[in-house]
Amino acid sequence: MDTKVYYLDRNNPDFDVLKYAGSVIRGGGTVVFPTETVYGLGANALDAKACKKIFEAKGRPQDNPLIVHVCSTSIDDFVEKIPDRAKKLMDRFWPGPLTIIFKKSKLIPDVITAGLDTVGIRMPSNNIARELVRQSGVPIAAPSANLSGRPSPTNVKHVIDDLYGKVDVILGGGNCDVGLESTVVDMTERPAILRPGGITYEQLKELIDDIYIDPAVMKKPDKNFRPKAPGMKYRHYAPKAKMVLIRGGLEDVVGKINELCRENMSKGLKVGILSTEQTYDKYPFGTVLSMGDRKRPETIAANIFDRLRQFDDLGVDLILSEAVEEKNIGLSIMNRMKKAAGYNIINI
Numbered sequence: 509m510d511t512k513v514y515y516l517d518r519n520n521p522d523f524d525v526l527k528y529a530g531s532v533i534r535g536g537g538t539v540v541f542p543t544e545t546v547y548g549l550g551a552n553a554l555d556a557k558a559c560k561k562i563f564e565a566k567g568r569p570q571d572n573p574l575i576v577h578v579c580s581t582s583i584d585d586f587v588e589k590i591p592d593r594a595k596k597l598m599d600r601f602w603p604g605p606l607t608i609i610f611k612k613s614k615l616i617p618d619v620i621t622a623g624l625d626t627v628g629i630r631m632p633s634n635n636i637a638r639e640l641v642r643q644s645g646v647p648i649a650a651p652s653a654n655l656s657g658r659p660s661p662t663n664v665k666h667v668i669d670d671l672y673g674k675v676d677v678i679l680g681g682g683n684c685d686v687g688l689e690s691t692v693v694d695m696t697e698r699p700a701i702l703r704p705g706g707i708t709y710e711q712l713k714e715l716i717d718d719i720y721i722d723p724a725v726m727k728k729p730d731k732n733f734r735p736k737a738p739g740m741k742y743r744h745y746a747p748k749a750k751m752v753l754i755r756g757g758l759e760d761v762v763g764k765i766n767e768l769c770r771e772n773m774s775k776g777l778k779v780g781i782l783s784t785e786q787t788y789d790k791y792p793f794g795t796v797l798s799m800g801d802r803k804r805p806e807t808i809a810a811n812i813f814d815r816l817r818q819f820d821d822l823g824v825d826l827i828l829s830e831a832v833e834e835k836n837i838g839l840s841i842m843n844r845m846k847k848a849a850g851y852n853i854i855n856i
């Protein structure tokens with residue numbers, strides 16, 4: 509497939525390009541676009557045939573539903589009803605990195621929801637994303653624009669590496685601000701966080717005091733696991749190398765990583781270390797990349813997927829990674845890192 513690539517300025521996007529990309533969506537094609545979370549691979553959410561192309565391009569399992577992106581809070585056509593407390597969340601957090609699960613209306617095709625009677629909807633804050641939805645005149649179904657299983661794309665290079673030749677249009681728009689996917693909240697029953705993301709548990713709790721984090725979010729799913737969010741059961745975000753997370757007091761963690769690094773290098777393995785700004789120069793061996801500043805964990809969120817992909821490009825055999833504290837955005841970072849490591853964790 510011939511893929512057209514356009515680079516847009518997020519603050520001053522070329523409207524001719526957005527109009528054209530909108531017409532591709534309306535015509536049943538696929539368009540990759542930047543959002544504040546990660547890049548999305550979009551198609552017309554009301555066109556089942558167009559949405560099937562998303563699953564094909566990504567190699568995504570059919571039972572993993574897609575999020576529907578909108579450009580306003582007028583979503584009555586797509587849902588059965590908007591519960592009062594869901595309205596509260598929309599008023600406070602839209603546009604932004606929060607996906608809300610509603611009972612779906614008949615307009616939403618089954619292929620999007622993987623046969624569920626619910627639909628996840630979000631209004632992105634990224635200009636290009638919202639304007640693309642507006643220009644296309646339809647809601648846009650879009651999962652992350654990576655090959656299924658790989659780390660999500662947070663810049664246009666990541667997208668081109670995975671999807672060039674498999675989609676009609678790629679819109680580049682710089683690095684994603686948040687760098688992690690949206691938080692998914694189920695508002696059809698007792699409010700539950702099905703996936704932690706750009707909006708934190710602490711922020712949601714301020715508005716919805718009985719909201720809880722689904723227990724499947726932070727631990728390894730067992731064989732009989734039947735998740736509420738189908739995506740929970742798949743291998744995700746995985747770099748090519750084996751990855752191990754080391755968790756504990758920072759000095760002990762640095763000591764353990766250096767020990768494991770030497771041990772594995774002496775076996776002839778190429779070892780990558782995921783450090784933070786605070787520890788970057790404490791690792792004399794291995795290939796060291798910093799994920800960001802521990803005092804500003806949002807920098808770690810913004811960099812994490814890129815660093816995992818850099819280790820792929822560097823061809824390391826093993827990644828030894830520091831852990832971060834599981835609060836605020838740190839909970840979302842650790843959710844992704846645990847999955848990337850296949851729940852391979854050393855506690856010291």
Ligand code: AMP
Pocket residue numbers: 572573574575609621624626627628650651652689692702703736737738739740
């Ligand atoms: P992705 O866009 O690739 O990050 O994946 C979208 C995520 O949202 C997946 O983990 C889905 O399981 C979740 N999701 C989308 N729609 C629903 C829904 N109706 N019910 C539960 N989870 C959903």
Ligand code: MG
Pocket residue numbers: 651652660
């Ligand atoms: Mg994804």
